[in-house]
Amino acid sequence: MQAPYRIMLLFGTRAEALKLAPLIKAMRTAPDTWQPVIVVAPQQAQQGVLNQTLKYLQVTPDFDLAQTNGQKGAAVEELSGLLHNLNNVVDAGQPDLLLVVGDAVTSLAASLVGFYHHLPIGHVEAGLRTYDKASPFPDEMHRRLTDDLADLYFAPTTRARDNLLAEHHPAKQIYVTGNTAIDMVKDSLQEEFTSxxxxxxxxxxxxxxxxxxxxxxxxxxxxxxxxxxxxxxxxxxxxxxxxxxxxxxxxxxxxxxxxxxxxxxxxxxxxxxxxxxxxxxxxxxxxxxxxxxxxxxxxxxxxxxxxxxxxxxxxxxxxxxxxxxxxxxxxxxxxxxxxxxxxxxxxxxxAAENPFGDGQASQRILRIIKKYLSQK
Missing domain, CATH: 3.40.50.2000 (Glycogen Phosphorylase B;)
Structure with missing residues (x-):
């Protein structure tokens, strides 16, 4: 497969957006190698916060799948709607790889759609576990199921890697990268900050x-x-x-x-x-x-x-x-x-040591994806 690679990044929450933002930023600096395709799917209750975050990040979605049903108990309907809409988006976007993060319903829905489309799936922040499917609910099962469907595992820590290995995910597909959240911290701090x-x-x-x-x-x-x-x-x-x-x-x-x-x-x-x-x-x-x-x-x-x-x-x-x-x-x-x-x-x-990386996770993840896609 030849560059530029079309990478579809999917998210629906503020936290997901912030963790994928360093990857989007890095892709933008290398347009000959990467074509990011950005898909947002916020719940109704998340739309205001996510829009504020996108404006701050200077990110404009290519596809906006805003959910209209944000009522408690509507999780099944939300997942069903996401599956339908993301199926159409993947058909339209023709990505080479889907990139999801963490444990929101967006990641699970995107992974299911990617699986049915025979597309490789990269999971940022893979391997986090409480091993209690009810805590946090429904996040724990979202991330476990996403890991079952993923092809590339970007584990933020060695513990996350060990969790994946214990579940018999292929070792050659698991990479300890650090957490992209730390990339954002390094880019955001200001010595002269006033508010x-x-x-x-x-x-x-x-x-x-x-x-x-x-x-x-x-x-x-x-x-x-x-x-x-x-x-x-x-x-x-x-x-x-x-x-x-x-x-x-x-x-x-x-x-x-x-x-x-x-x-x-x-x-x-x-x-x-x-x-x-x-x-x-x-x-x-x-x-x-x-x-x-x-x-x-x-x-x-x-x-x-x-x-x-x-x-x-x-x-x-x-x-x-x-x-x-x-x-x-x-x-x-x-x-x-x-x-x-x-x-x-x-x-x-x-003074406790930060276990989540050195702020270079995004660069590591993109190097791994580039090598993976170049060999397909």
Missing amino acids: PILSQIPADQRLLLLTMARPESVGEPMRQVFHTMRDIVETNPDVDLIYPVMPHPDVLAMAEKILGNNDRIHLIEPLDHRSFLNLAARSALIITDSGSVQEEAPALHKPVLLLREKTERQEAVEGGAVKIVGKDPTSIQQAVFELLNNHRVYRQMA
Whole structure:
């Protein structure tokens, strides 16, 4: 097969877009070798955030398959619609390879369509596992099934590689590349960063950054965490809390009710990725239920308290950069108190080695794809 190679990159969430963006950027610098074909398929609830992210990344989709049904319980209908639409897109785009990332329904749908079209499938961030199909749901099964259909596995860590080998995926098709999330971190940090929110907070205050956006967090778990975070702020006068509020009517109302009316709690709109990373870099610690933040924060040397019971990024826990606290108020309060008051523990977490790579994952992945396609 001769270059330029048509690579179809498919995504439907902000996190997927950010992890494929370094690959798109690298492809654009070599038009004689690569022709990226960009397909987005956001759920209705994700459209605003994804559009903001695409604008920030300066990425214009070639195909936009916006979903109109974002209701809870519509996962089967969403997958069915994606399969139909992606089948038409693959027919129209005529790619040489499909490239998917992570664990969203987009990756599963694209992998199924690619399989039926006899197209090679590359899976970025392959091999992540909790080995509990219900946690996180439905992400764990999405990524396992995607790996069953993939032809090239771009494992971010040696643990991810070992998971794939234990499942009897072919060793010659598995590559440890690092995580493309770290590529984005390296490109996004600014020494001279200013923002309206930082200008409101005295320089000697310690910043806690909260992110909470997973669907299973909405409702009572989120209410408990919000109350806990308010208690932490009220009992620590040298602490400010920043929370980019998830764009969901119930979450907005709950955040305003529980976290509002406190001068040291700042409810802000979702940030573009560069602003978020630079704000995280200036925070004392991060409390989150996010997967991507578990990868980014160690590169920033910021301790993470994880609002989940399990993680598919166990490397960061074992390395000491992430501590699992779940959503239990006592566990959260104790962990925050320790980090705010025990300098030794704080330094250990902040100095933990980043297990997710050196910021060169995209270049490695493209070299592997180029070699693979040149031999077909």
